[in-house]
Amino acid sequence: MRSPTAALLWEIRKEKGWLFWLVIALIFFGWVLNALWGGNFRATEDGRQQLLTLDSFLACGSVFLVFGIFHYTEFNPQKQWTGFPYHLFTLPVRTWRLVALPMIAGVVAAELTYLAWVKLIFVHNELVRPAWFAVLIGTYLVFFQTILWALAGFRILRIVILSLVVTSLVGVAFMPFFSKFTPQWWLSENVLIAALAVLALLAYLTAWNIVSRQRTGGGIRENWLKKRADQILDLLPRRQSAFTSAPAAQFWFEWRRSGLLLPGAVAAILLLVVGPLSWHLRDEAMIVLWMLPQTLAMPVVLAAAMSKGFSKPDFWSTNLALPSFIATRPLATGDMVVAKLKAAALSAAVTWALVLTFLCLWLTLWAKVDQLSMLRIGFWMVYGHSVYPQYAIAALILAACVLLTWRFLVGGLCVGLSGNRRLFIGSAAVYCLAAILGITSFAWLLNHDQHFMAWVRHDPNELLRVFERVVAVAIIAKFWLAAYSWRRISWRRTWQYLMLWTDATLLLVALATLLWADGCLTLSLMSVLDFLPLDPYRLECFLILIGLVTVPFARLGFAPSALTRNRHGEFIAKDAP
Amino acid sequence: MKYPSPSSAEAVVDIRDLSRCFGSKTALDGVSLFVPRGSIFGLVGENGAGKTTLIKHILGLLRAETGTVRVFGHDPVAEPVAVLGSIGYLSEQPDLPGWMRLEELLRYTQAFYPSWDSAYAEKLREQFGLDPSQRLRTLSKGQRAKAGLLAAQAHRPDLLLLDEPSSGLDPIVRRDILEAVIRTVAEEGRTVIFSSHLLEEIERVSDHIAMLHRGKVVMCGRLDEIKAQHRRVTLHFESAQAKPPAIAGALSVAGLGKEWTVICNGARVQLPAVAAELGARIVEEHGASLNEIFIAHAHEPSLGSTGGAQSIS
């Protein structure tokens, strides 16, 4: 190594060698694909679209990989965060150089990749504004690195800000295209490119400032946010009494660790997004009808998004092994799992208490409830003027939502607690792939396959029959797996959970029955039923079947044995402890 | 919840023929150990010798692949609650959750052990000088070690398990830890197992030791017997030796020219004859310190007269 620059670059290449090769392989694959079969594809309009989509996917994939190569962070065990590689701080290299190197190298690599794609693969298509995208990719990399390094101490805030910035930058990407419609001087490509260049320079200066502050130990403003948060938490009332039992102590531990996450996130969204939005748009037509289901669905969606995190032994660490602090407690593994289940249940309950409070305030104070009159009419038609079914349905919907939230929080425990990283990542990948494949193939089927459409139109209940059979098989599999996985667990526990499961399932079934009783279904799904005239009674049965599958049974039985294997070091990494 | 009291069998920890591999690396190879009740058992070995792996097997954090592990007569993997309820563990790695306050840590730990003594915990806390409302992540390394020791000791465990308790700590904290160890054993029937690099501590405090080298037990027995058996002998040769002379029964030979120092194990009686054969006489003899014994065994264990595991007791 002749110079520090060469050494640092070599380090990047050595660490991420296989990613480099993957990028090059992707480019090569795209080039070969286009060279050999490009002609065939480009013959038809459809084919050209497909080729363009595929090429774009590959191009985006390779650019993302370049971003992955140059994220240039390292876990600092002293500060317990992932930020700028701290082991470089003791090298005799100035900070501006340390910061400039990965930025410039990353920009160069990204631009080269982009250039390769443009010159080799996209030769036939007229890429609109190639220079604009080049600048975009470069500046995005700089922003990405700056945010990663600057917000190293705030893990969750960093993720939130990254998502916000990504969304806004997607908007920025489309700005020059609007200059056709509104000819503003600041929407022209050249001005925007100049603005982005200036922003990139500012980002570099910020990154330099912050990294040099980190290098010299932070200074007074280090972690001021954490200190303020700690001070506020110090003022809150603290638990003073002793715990009644070991499982109670473990429940407290799980609650403290991750119990308030979901309620906190939901509260934040309600306060910052749903509340103001509902206020601003309160005079809009049908706003209540549109926002109500979204508000009800939001915690469930959040729980599903967080489910992988909650299924780990510790939400805040990426280590899947059970921490030895917990593993050396004289507590049975089953009790540990029960503590997690209880904490998740309380979390779900608190979340929905918050949502209920918000809904009460919203619907009584500033919502125009006459928009719900259509629902009301439907109700009266089915149930007459009595209010009890209304309240029953509302309560059941709330209970079902709590149940669904809890289901998503604990559903992944059998995988996350096992400590097997391959299983964990594999299951996440399988879910994502299945979702993507399912949606895209179904959409493609709907739009393209004439036979399929003819078959569906001929007897729409055929579709329902297929789904029914699938769900029936799933129910049989569920109970078989449940019998298998619960065989080792004590009878008392099994009985307790069986009672819970039965109650929850009956609740869902009752909801399905009440909600889709008689003609209620036809009213609510009029638009869908126009397109696909399904038999409403059949649909009700189908929904009851879905209710039977929803509440987790089998996978909770696998959780204690998975945690036992984790606790006794079954999936310990190959490097010695 | 009442834990079954440990049986009155002699051994607190009984390990037979334990082996463990991580991939291609052998961490433990046919280890057999016997820790008697009421003793202070020192576990000695260089980095990577397998001490932490052994301790993890005792705690049930690793399942025994081959061989058996019995703690208080129970298998720590099959009956974790019974075994862990009588063990106080201080780990080498900082594993206390940083977000907890000290008082929360004590309250949390108290719930798991019915034999928790609050007055004793309070006395220890004051003695260690720890502030109960401080968060654990703001404590220094030594204070965190003391907090861990406090949590491990306050329920008066039958077995105190310390994994390199003094590593990286200043002399004051080390003193506190040693005091805790001795106080534990002074109350009858309680056992301490601790692994350390600091051989002066082990020498002062242990009555049994085991030495691990590359996953094998090189030495295991009562400390005074081991020290009695190992002698450091200085030989004076008639003519200067160019390379280290091969002396039967010697664990290690070091020196220059005419004078060579030999550490021998139990072969003291034959040594004058052997030396006379090689043309040397004994000029000085002394008991070997544990440091010297350890280094002698760690360098070339196969030089010993029997090689491999030497069981003296």
Next chain:
Amino acid sequence: MQIHITSDDGVPIYIQIVNQVKHQVAAGRLTPGDEIPPIRVLAEQLLINPNTVARAYLELERTGVVTKRHGLGTYVSEDCSPLPQREKLKILRSRADSLLTEARHLGVGLAEVIKLLREHDALMETEDLHE
């Protein structure tokens, strides 16, 4: 009672304790009837194994330097008069052995050694007078 232990000496720790207690009794730092600390306290103070302290106390009791009164503690023996003298001589005997061995190795004769001892004794006398 202040005792100092070194672990690197090669001398077993319990022997060091026994010797130091005997020294202190001989030097008058411990008078007959004084209580010596219980085993646990001394072990915690010196940071050594209580069994080692127990062994030292057993040895001291065997040689009659201390006596154990049940329930009350361990005390320095009352009838110490002949023993300390015997013990004093025993200690000096081992010193004499070391001195003579060293002299032999260095090739210094016994007469010279005795002359050296006399000279040093005279020096010490004059120092004592000056104080």
